Amino acid sequence: MPAFLVYPTDILLPMFSRPLSRSLLCVMLSTLALPTLADTVWLKNGDRLTGKISVLDGGKLLIETEYGGSIPVKWSQVATLESNQQLLVKEDDVTGEVAKSLQAAGDGMVTLSNGGAPRTVPLKSITQIIHPKPIIQDLxxxxxxxxxxxxxxxxxxxxxxxxxxxxxxxxxxxxxxxxxxxxxxxxxxxxxxxxxxxxxxxxxxxxxxxxxxxxxxxxxxxxxxxxxxxxxxxxxxxxxxxxxxxxxxxxxxxxxxxxxxxxxxxxxxxxxxxxxxxxxxxxxxxxxxxxxxxxxxxxxxxxxxxxxxxxxxxxxxxxxxxxxxxxxxxxxxxxxxxxxxxxxxxxxxxxx
The missing domain is CATH 2.40.160.40 (monomeric porin ompg)
Incomplete structure (x- = not known):
């Protein structure tokens, strides 16, 4: 009895040729394998945490993770961080800047991107990071x-x-x-x-x-x-x-x-x-x-x-x-x- 090799793509996409079907399947699998975008925090000891930045207040940065729940990190132990969230970054008790994203910079630094010229600031100058509110942003x-x-x-x-x-x-x-x-x-x-x-x-x-x-x-x-x-x-x-x-x-x-x-x-x-x-x-x-x-x-x-x-x-x-x-x-x-x-x-x- 002759042996027949049946490809899954021949069943799912019979209207395409085998090479094209394989290519499409590879693209689909690659897309599904991409990691979910997440915030990243690098610590001074070399460790790295991924999750969602919740808030920085009182000298503690809180990160929401799927693997460990809410993880507080001492702000003094953070080397740099990045995030694609829109966050309100305050360098004093009154004024703040809404950054569309945070980009990793050198040790002890972070770059604020808000649509204009990016601005790199030292982490020690940041007193609070929160999600901006619609009317009173720092509420x-x-x-x-x-x-x-x-x-x-x-x-x-x-x-x-x-x-x-x-x-x-x-x-x-x-x-x-x-x-x-x-x-x-x-x-x-x-x-x-x-x-x-x-x-x-x-x-x-x-x-x-x-x-x-x-x-x-x-x-x-x-x-x-x-x-x-x-x-x-x-x-x-x-x-x-x-x-x-x-x-x-x-x-x-x-x-x-x-x-x-x-x-x-x-x-x-x-x-x-x-x-x-x-x-x-x-x-x-x-x-x-x-x-x-x-x-x-x-x-x-x-x-x-x-x-x-x-x-x-x-x-x-x-x-x-x-x-x-x-x-x-x-x-x-x-x-x-x-x-x-x-x-x-x-x-x-x-x-x-």
């Missing part, structure tokens, strides 16, 4: 919303609803901070907890770490003896770090507070307070531990101290969704009517 915005629902049907039926949010937006030397929350609980159909709070703070950075903060806060409680709390404050703060792996800052504030009690009495006083804000990502940003709050001491004998704090843990289910556990503590000690409230919650949240 960075992050935040999260946490929700918790608890239904218990037993000798005492309990329905508990809790929602809170925290967000921060920065551009140039300014940072806007907002937070708030609402909690309501029913026990056998009777309202046992009903309160909400909101806060806005504006930071003006004086340099990389020091800033000055002004803030407004309002709390409303329809059940506890301390029915209303209004606070306005200002003071210096220090940002230890703020990057893709977390943030930590402290602010010392001089506050003016107004309390209104269930009896109808009011108290107005000045106080000194310390405010903190901390979060840290672990295990490739799968887990996040966080804590924020404020502890203050009145300058008059209206109360011994006041504390409003929370701490917790988030587990990221997807890039935007997470499960969270947290504990919140609210204390006003030594006032006309003391307040000591603790809440624990487990819930679901979204972040960006």
């Amino acid at each position: 960075t915005w992050k935040g999260n919303v946490d929700m918790a629902l608890d239904y218990k049907r037993a000798e005492t039926d309990t329905d508990d609803y809790d929602i809170s949010f925290k967000t921060s937006a920065r551009h140039g030397l300014w940072r806007h901070n907002g937070s708030g929350g609402y909690n309501r609980e029913y026990r056998d159909g009777v309202t046992a907890t009903d309160n909400w709070d909101a806060e806005y703070a504006l930071d003006r950075f004086l340099d990389e770490h020091w800033f000055w903060q002004g803030r407004l806060e309002y709390k409303r409680d329809k059940i506890e003896d301390v029915r209303r709390q209004r606070t306005i404050g200002t003071g210096p703060g220090y940002q230890f770090w703020d990057n893709e792996l977390g943030a930590f800052s402290l602010a010392s504030l001089a506050n003016r507070s107004d309390y209104e009690f269930a009896s109808g009495n009011t108290e107005e006083f000045y106080s000194l307070a310390m405010k903190w804000n901390y979060n840290r990502y672990l295990v490739g940003k799968t887990f996040e531990i966080f804590s924020n709050g404020e502890i203050g001491k009145p300058l008059e004998n209206v109360a011994d101290y006041q504390l409003d704090a929370e701490m917790g843990l988030r587990y990221k289910v997807t890039d935007w969704a997470s499960l969270n556990m947290k504990a919140e503590k609210d204390i006003v000690s030594g006032a006309e009517s003391d307040l000591d409230e603790t809440r624990y919650s487990i819930g679901f949240g979204v972040g960006w």
